[in-house]
Amino acid sequence: MKVFNDAAEIAAAAGTRLGSSEWLTITQDRIDLFADATGDRQWIHIDAERAAEGPFGTIIAHGYLTLSLLPFLGAQVYAFAGHVARVNYGLNAVRFITPVRVRSKVRVTIDLLRVEDIEKGQRATLRHTVEIRGEDRPACVAETVVLLMEGGRA
Secondary structure (H helix, E strand, O other), X not given: OEEEOOHHHHHHOOOEEEEEOOXXXXXXXXXXXXXXXHOOOOHHHHOHHHHXXXXXXXXXXXXXXXXXXXXXXXXXXXXEOOOEEEEEEEEEEEEEOOOOEOOOEEEEEEEEEEEEEEOOEEEEEEEEEEEEOOOOOOOEEEEEEEEEEEOOOO
């Protein structure tokens, strides 16, 4: 895991690959909990019998479930030491490329694309590529933007 100790280390890492997380198995229980939390109970996510006859041949995870794993998986790749407040600023782009089938294993690889100084700290843009073990194409590619502010300044 890459630990950034200060703003200079963060800026120096711009344009580099930060690393990859461990593999995580996407279980039916995780999919069901996400369906319950979001109200998205479409049959391709929760009905094994019907999904077996559907376009993917089995249940698939919600695209937004895959996206929601970025903080969890990302915490295995990098961290900020000290009193840096990290605030999600937004997403520049998200693409769901390959469906994540139930019982698949996924991991994220993160590239720090750029770091810009702003009045209250730094704005970092990262590319998260969610890979599926055994698949040639990723599940998701998302470009996130994060504000990094020392001492929790708002």
